[in-house]
Amino acid sequence: MADIAQAAGVSVATVSKVVNGRGDVAPRTRARVQELLHQHRYLAPVFRHTEAIESPTIEVQFQGGLKSYVAEALEGIVDSAAESGASVVISKASRAPHWARDLVSAGRHAVIAVTSVYTAAHLNELARAGLPLVVLDPLHLPDSRVNSVGATNFAGGLAATQHLLFLGHRRVAYLGGPTMAVCNQARMHGYRAAMEAEGAQVPDAYVQPGEFTYETGLLGAAALLDLPEPPTAIFAGNDEIALGVIETARARGLRIPEDLSVVGFDDTNLAQMTSPPLTTVRQPLREMGGAALRTALRLANGEKVESHHIELATELVVRASTAPPREETSARR
Structure with missing residues (x-):
């Protein structure tokens, strides 16, 4: 804010008034400050409370179609949110300009990404917005800045x-x-x-x-x-x-x-x-969804987590599609 005030030739208090929508700023000055805020992609600081957020809202984003895999993971997220008193908003991953800032403006406290790909630019955007990110079953090796939940x-x-x-x-x-x-x-x-x-x-x-x-x-x-x-x-x-x-x-x-x-x-x-x-x-897709939701809530409240990546155990379930091979397979029919 101080850098923008210096560039605009005004006081920090004037920049603060523009940021907070106060009316006692001359139109030309307001326009100049707003242009600089836009150029510098300024984001109002997100204040983290020392106490738990009373009604946290988590943005859950996914890519592609709503397949059975995604639906079961979402079910785990929603169930865990209901138990925790949190709200969940489900959307398809968006890369619109200032998308992270828009999420903050909409009252989101963290983002859970299901099978979505996030580049360094996306991570920087989230960091500037002060929004924690948890990736569920990451498609690529998790960045050390990213918290993620997967399986063995x-x-x-x-x-x-x-x-x-x-x-x-x-x-x-x-x-x-x-x-x-x-x-x-x-x-x-x-x-x-x-x-x-x-x-x-x-x-x-x-x-x-x-x-x-x-x-x-x-x-x-x-x-x-x-x-x-x-x-x-x-x-x-x-x-x-x-x-x-x-x-x-x-x-x-x-x-x-x-x-x-x-x-x-x-x-x-x-x-x-x-x-x-x-x-x-x-x-364990539902359990993975629940773990992602709980991690997102902890990060939204400014808490530290023990590990930036969690893996839940897989288990073989034997049903009727496997049997010993025939001596002479007919698989070439």
Whole structure:
């Protein structure tokens, strides 16, 4: 404020009056100060109370469609907010000019991002606005300035693959999400670690990146099943991919799990609705949402948290989509 006052040739008190909307400032002076405030992207300081905010409001942003994965995480956030007496506003991630300042003006006290990507510029914008950020299941390695909540993706990938190996499969493929997504890398490395420990070969064609979508499952499974030596089991990077795999197998006349075993990841509601019900790695999405909400509330009240990244445990849930391989697989039909 002092820098802006000096640039405008007025007192700090005059700048304060403009910032606070006082009327006793000459129009030309007000215009000059407002222009400088805009140029310097000035934000009024956000005061942190020593006592808990009575009715905190948290902005929850997500990217893409409202898929089952996102919906379950949001449910955990909303439930935890209700228990804590906080309010939640859900929106799609916005990058409009001064978006962080607009959130402060709207009375938000923190931001939770679900699968949203934040660059250094976004983080700087939030820091200038004084808004804490918590990222739920970050797609990229978390910045040390960012608090985040995730799951034990490596352990989940390891458990899923070990389950298939225990059943007797040796030709196990991994059909995953974006190559650079941290969660996908961890699941793939868990898969590779299990395969290596068992001495099972991983041909290059057995590891297929894609998106965390049903379409990736459809197309990726077709490519895998067209190989000269197709896999007898496919570990999918999430439940939606697994559903696509099952549909491709069905269209080719293959039976799940007799001809092809399939494992997913997340354990969304979709996993129990498939035919047969899907063996998958449970990612505690509702619990992760609750942890993100509680972390956001602590940061909004100026409290320190013990760690900038929290990981909740995954768990293998065995259902009917996996079985021992047949001696002569029919996966090339």
